[in-house]
Every structure is written in C-alpha cells, then in structure tokens.
Amino acid sequence: MEAKKPYVIAVVIQLIYTGMFVVSKAAFDHGMNTFVFIFYRMVAASLLLVPIAIALERKNVRSLSLCLLLKLFFYALIGNTFSLNLYNVSMKFTSATVASASSNSMPVVAFCLALLLRMEVVRLRSLSGKAKVAGVALCLAGVFVLAFYAGPALSPVNPHRAFAVAHYSNSNVPSRMTWIKGTFLMVLANVTWALWIVLQSALLNEYPNKMLVTVTQCVFSTVQSFVVAVVAEKDFSKWNLRLDISLVAIVYTGFVVTGVSYYLQAWCMEMKGPVFLAMWNPLCFVFTIFCSSFFLGEIVHLGSIVGGALLVGGLYSVLWAKSRETKIDLMGSSVAKMIVDGTQDEGHKKSWDHQDGGNKEEESTPTLGVAQA
Secondary structure, eight states, rough: GGHHHHHHHHHHHHHHHHHHHHHHHHHHTTTTOHHHHHHHHHHHHHHHHHHHHHHGGGGGGOOOOOOHHHHHHHHHHHIIIIHHHHHHHHHHHHHHHHHHGGGHHHHHHHHHHHHHTTTTTTOOHHHHHHHHHHHHHHHHHHHHHHOOOOOOOESSSSOOOOTTTTTTGGGSSSOHHHHHHHHHHHHHHHHHHHHHHHHHHHHHHHHHHHHHHHHHHHHHHHHHHHHHHHHHHHOOOGOOOTHHHHHHHHHIIIIIIIIIIHHHHHHHHHHHHHHHHHHTTTHHHHHHHIIIIIIIIIOEEHHHHHHHHHHHHHHHHHHHHHHHHHHHHHHHHHHHHHHHHHHHHEEEEHHHHHHHHHHHHHHHHHHHHHOOO
C-alpha cells in the first residue's frame, strides 16, 4: 500500500485542480468579478497560512532582509497577482477545458525561459535535444489549434447543469475574436507563471525556507490584489458574498487548492520528484473535459481536444528529454567516481610498493603495470 500512495495522491491532486477549473468558471458565469475573486482567494489563503507560519517559523522571521522582501514583493506581483488575474480573465473569455489544456504547456514554457536565461542547454545533435525542440513545436501547434480551430461541437454529457445560470443564453457564448484573445492571454499567463517558477527556484537556493517564502508572497499578493480589484471594480455592492457557487469557489481555491494541494504536491515531489508529478497533468485535462460538460454544460469542440492533445504531446516530449539527460548525467557521474576511486587505489598501491623496497621492488613492477592498465 505504501508503494501506491504517490500514485493515489497524484490522482487526487489532479482531481483538486479539476475542481478549481470547474468552480472558478462557474463563479465567473454567475457574474463574479475575476479581480475581486482573486482578492478573496488570496485573503482565504493568507488566513490559512499566516497562523501556521506564526506557529512554526516565528523565530526565523528576522532572517528576512529588506532586499529579500523586495524580491518577494516583485515575485508575488508576477506569479500571483498578475498571472492569476490574467489567467482568470482568459478563462472567462474561453472555457474551463481550454484553461486545463493550456496548463500542460507550463513545463515547456518554463524550459524555454530557462533556456533564454542560460539555465538550460539544448544539444541539437543528441536525441534529447531533438525531443526538446519537438516538444516546443508541439506546444506551439497546440496553442494555435486552440485559438484558431473550433471544429464540430460535442454535445454536453448532462443537459441539466448542476451550476445552472438563469440568464445564460447564446449571447453569453464568447465570439471568435474573444476566444482567440482569451487563448493568447492564457498563454501569456502561463509565461508569467513559468517565469515565476524559474525565479522562485533560484530564490529558494538563496533562502530555502519554503514556508516563509510562500506566506510572505501570499500576504503581498493580497495587498496587490486589493489595489487591482478596487481599480477594476469600483461598485462595492458587487463585492458582497452570498451563499452561492462564488463563495464555494473562493473557499475551495483558497483553502483546498492553496492549502491541501500544495502540501500534497510537496510530499509527492519529495517522494517521486517533479517529473513524476508533471506526468499526471494530462489527467486533469481529461477530468475537466467531462466535468465541465457535466456540471457547466459547456459545449466542448473538437479543436479544444486536438489542441490539448498536442500540448500533452509537447509536455511528454520535454519531460522524456529531461529524464533521459538526468539518467545520462547520473551515469557520467558514476563513471567519474569509479575513475577517481581507481586512481586513488593506484596511488595507495604505489605507496605500498615503495614501502616494500629492496628485493620486492622488482616483483611489484608487473602488478603496478596491471593496475595502471
């Protein structure tokens, strides 16, 4: 049973993210302002994480320097405030299925950014280098298919939606230009999120306290999101929360996604590594296709499925290349260690032969020759 735990948790994580896409889209369909939604989400996440950080890390708060706080403020602006607001606006323009499909491009985008920052290397003559290039090409093809090709519509699984919208009609269906704009906004959101991942990785090498880094960015993003929401929605009557799907979405994304799923991801990556977790991302795409059709009544088009499949192909191509390079590096380090150990043994043998001296020196010469060979 212990061996199956990482697999069960990986599936649970994908189910949690499926729920996030579905309830967030349902809240937006019910008229929830996307900027106000992000503010309330960050408030809920802060209410969860700040008490935990105070209980566990209050002695380490003084280690946060002014320079580090400025970095965290900037990273919160990129990774949380800007990226999440852009992501939700783009989901309002498109669908939960497109949002889930585009999330598969995240590792590919992160790889491209790492390549630009010279944190990654592509050897075009090697098989892994060609796989990386193919993954990027598939990712770009998937984005263009999502944006420009609709294809035939697939009927909803359930005609009676659980999250029904009373005023929903054909006028609420996004136009083709709105859909294209939403798709490319989603790509831009993924780019900023991937940039945040790359910067965060470098920051954690400098300051490895994950809890304080996460909580500080969460608090900064709450303040930033409030400013953005006030500018975007000046009618405070629309800030009122009611007992409907909007409140469920805020509580779910703030507590379950930020709290439970982040902990499960950290546990899963510690057990199996980040590549193992990323390999399960396409499962969220499949779950979201079904759940968005069943609960939201979304009309899924063939173009969304084809584009998502191309993005999944690009994801697996890059992951395979990274896995292959890791194995080659491990083999190379093992061989180098064996050579170093052999050299050290040879040195010990030489010193032993010199200690023998006299008549044994001639007898040891053939043995030394074998060792050198």
